[in-house]
Amino acid sequence: MTDSNAVRSRKAGAKRERLMVAAAHVVHRQGVERTTIADIARAADVPVGNVYYYFKTKDELVAAALSEHTRQLELLTERLNRLPDPRDRLRGLIEAWVSQRDVAARYGCPTGTLAVELDKRDDGGLDAEAGKVIRQLLGWVEQQFHELGLPEPDGLALTLVGAYQGMSLLANALRDPSVMDREGARLLSWLESLDAT
Amino acid sequence: MTDSNAVRSRKAGAKRERLMVAAAHVVHRQGVERTTIADIARAADVPVGNVYYYFKTKDELVAAALSEHTRQLELLTERLNRLPDPRDRLRGLIEAWVSQRDVAARYGCPTGTLAVELDKRDDGGLDAEAGKVIRQLLGWVEQQFHELGLPEPDGLALTLVGAYQGMSLLANALRDPSVMDREGARLLSWLESLDAT
Amino acid sequence: MTDSNAVRSRKAGAKRERLMVAAAHVVHRQGVERTTIADIARAADVPVGNVYYYFKTKDELVAAALSEHTRQLELLTERLNRLPDPRDRLRGLIEAWVSQRDVAARYGCPTGTLAVELDKRDDGGLDAEAGKVIRQLLGWVEQQFHELGLPEPDGLALTLVGAYQGMSLLANALRDPSVMDREGARLLSWLESLDAT
Amino acid sequence: MTDSNAVRSRKAGAKRERLMVAAAHVVHRQGVERTTIADIARAADVPVGNVYYYFKTKDELVAAALSEHTRQLELLTERLNRLPDPRDRLRGLIEAWVSQRDVAARYGCPTGTLAVELDKRDDGGLDAEAGKVIRQLLGWVEQQFHELGLPEPDGLALTLVGAYQGMSLLANALRDPSVMDREGARLLSWLESLDAT
DNA sequence: GATGAATGAGAGTTCATTCAT
DNA sequence: GATGAATGAACTCTCATTCAT
Numbered sequence A, B, C, D: 001m002t003d004s005n006a007v008r009s010r011k012a013g014a015k016r017e018r019l020m021v022a023a024a025h026v027v028h029r030q031g032v033e034r035t036t037i038a039d040i041a042r043a044a045d046v047p048v049g050n051v052y053y054y055f056k057t058k059d060e061l062v063a064a065a066l067s068e069h070t071r072q073l074e075l076l077t078e079r080l081n082r083l084p085d086p087r088d089r090l091r092g093l094i095e096a097w098v099s100q101r102d103v104a105a106r107y108g109c110p111t112g113t114l115a116v117e118l119d120k121r122d123d124g125g126l127d128a129e130a131g132k133v134i135r136q137l138l139g140w141v142e143q144q145f146h147e148l149g150l151p152e153p154d155g156l157a158l159t160l161v162g163a164y165q166g167m168s169l170l171a172n173a174l175r176d177p178s179v180m181d182r183e184g185a186r187l188l189s190w191l192e193s194l195d196a197t
Numbered sequence E: 001g002a003t004g005a006a007t008g009a010g011a012g013t014t015c016a017t018t019c020a021t
Numbered sequence F: 001g002a003t004g005a006a007t008g009a010a011c012t013c014t015c016a017t018t019c020a021t
Helices: A003-030 A037-044 A048-054 A058-081 A086-099 A101-107 A110-118 A126-147 A153-174 A178-193 B003-030 B037-044 B048-054 B058-081 B086-099 B101-107 B110-118 B126-147 B153-174 B178-193 C003-030 C037-044 C048-054 C058-081 C086-099 C101-107 C110-118 C126-147 C153-173 C178-193 D003-030 D037-044 D058-081 D086-099 D101-107 D110-118 D126-147 D153-174 D178-193
Strands: none
Touching (some): A003 A037, A003 A058, A037 A058, A058 A086, A086 A153, A086 A178, A101 A178, A110 A153, A153 B110, A153 B153, A153 B178, B003 B110, B086 B126, B086 B153, B126 B153, C037 C048, C110 D110, C126 D153, C153 D153, D003 D110, D058 D126, D086 D126, D086 D178, D153 D178
16 A cells, blocks of 8 residues: 555545544534534535535434444543552542533533433434443443442442433533532542442 | 403413423423424424414423423422421432333433433523423422431432432433332432431 | 405415426426426426425325326316217327327327336336326226227227327437327227227 | 557456446436436446546436447347348347337336437437437338338338337336237237238 | 545425415 | 414435546
8 A cells, every 4th residue: 555545545534533523522512403414514624415425324423423432431441441449440430520520511421412312213223322332331330340349230330320420411401510520529439438248 | 351252261271281281292202303393283283373372483382391391390399398208208209200210211301301402502591491490309309308407408409319310311221111210219218318417 | 164265275276286287297398307396396386395385295296297197188088088989089089199299299298208207116106106097098998999899908908008108209209290190190090990890 | 559458458348338238227227317327337346436437427328328229229130130031020029029028017118218218308419319229220120111012111110119119118107018918919910911012 | 547535516305484364 | 363374494415527546
């Protein structure tokens, strides 16, 4: 492969990438239905007609946004997995959530709000996709509780992730980032209180 | 006012009412953006063109749906207020939530999901409205904790309502009503554990 | 129904009618695929967006064009049915065909060319519709041959209608109206030659 | 010219050929307007962008499809020309038509249906082209009648070819291959009945 | 010559809102 | 007030054609 080809390939791949990132970004801010293909195209600096070369339908773009969130989640968990103590990993997760306080207060949790909007559909396509991302997060959290030797790790995961979704939603609805701080602190002390008896 | 006028007025009032109820119902199921005026009109059995005599814009209809949720909330809290013990009132609230398990698993919390969708807007109109309904719920819950003599009743309210929003969202995303049961039970025992020291 | 209501109804009906006639007309000249909704709307003097009040899809408009052709066929056969002699009726049919020589030379038989275009589809929707119109013509022709006491009236119908479609197509492809005259004359003498033995 | 160049040329020629054949094939099945360049490219196994090195526009590809039909016609008439008796040649022609009964019932006569679709245009380009192919068939048929010493051979040709187009169209519209058999048989006996008086 | 990618001009369709009676 | 009909802006998606390498 010549150098220029390499550049092109990189660029082409980059374009698809740009579209995914832009889709995730814009959809998080505007919601699926209020986001037009043109919005995403503009954000990715791609001509509208060209979007369809990479994604055949708007739904595919939304799916791409979802998988972008999956990727973000994986980046985070991979990083946290380097910590030896599972409890530290969960601490890190909560801290990551709290660090997004301002975004959450303005637009909510990217995955959660997307799931909410997609769940209003009945086509059984994208809504299931959104569920998968959340299931992946639940699975990782459960694994940490499991490694801590705690009983009913799945129930604990549900509680922790549920609390996150709830606090994001409230922070968003109240437009108040401090909700994230308060609830984040509470979750951290709840985490400490859990004992492997 | 003649008799027939009275009837007409009553009917007219009934029509407005029907539209509010229909709006709340349909919007909960389909979301704001995927709901058309025609959808609501049909559900309320009102001719499309006639809707605009009661609500000048679609946004007003959505606002009406919100206030319908407020009304439902008030009906519930009024009923609960008849219980002498604030802790019983909160128990009743949680039980009411759990009793909606199937609806929550399919469409989420009516107010919460509506808030999520409206919060994507930046017109500072309806999104604030949605916040108010949630604030009202928070206020009532806080009041109960306050009457129980618990410290930081506002924080406790945040935790309880956040847990509700979170479990509704998860039940919905996972399409699993049992999430409501599990988390509902946990909330009840959490409630017992709170001590007025 | 008040007078003004009657007028409105008439007008509304007239609009739908105008659209059907316009669709039949424009589609005959331009073909289905090269005809846009805007073309038909313009021809019917109806705003584009309003077309969808009467016809939910373009295909419905094409179906309407087809039924307009059915209507034309019925008008013709009703008129011919008043003639006492079936042979006269068939003569009248052939003469009607020949009288359309110039239109046929320019755009072909409305129903036949529409059938040709729709038969390229495989959705089993409109193509079947087109077949029905032709079947209706075949049925009527067969009935005349039957009344004449001729054997195998269905085969004769096939021959006559087939000859019509063939001569229309040739007149159109050669852009030569005289084809209609020559073949029309031949069909008339063929008709005379048929004997009820 | 080096060997590899020769190969490339041959290959290139083959590519052009493949595109023509594919164009004729796909257009016959889908019609001009419903066929995309990509459809033809895929059928010919040629990259989309490469099509334009062989055909500058879609219309040129359609013209190529037409000339492919001309070529097919020439292959047929050349073969028939080897028969000494003109009447046998015409018999052979009719038999060739009938042998295509199933294709005709599904997609009609390739040339005829193409002519129908192109005649809806008014650009005076391709529509004339389609007429030429039909004229060529008419000419050959007329020549046979002429050699048979029959009067008005051009009128007879019109009748025979018209009957073919008509029966193809009816077989297609009725989705009934037996139409080809019945009318084919009739044409054969009609052919016998013609007398050189 | 070969090729994937780019481009932009429509096309069909939807829908909130308004109009006329 | 009530109602069917009207309106037009916006959106998704398609495709012939061109570009860059």
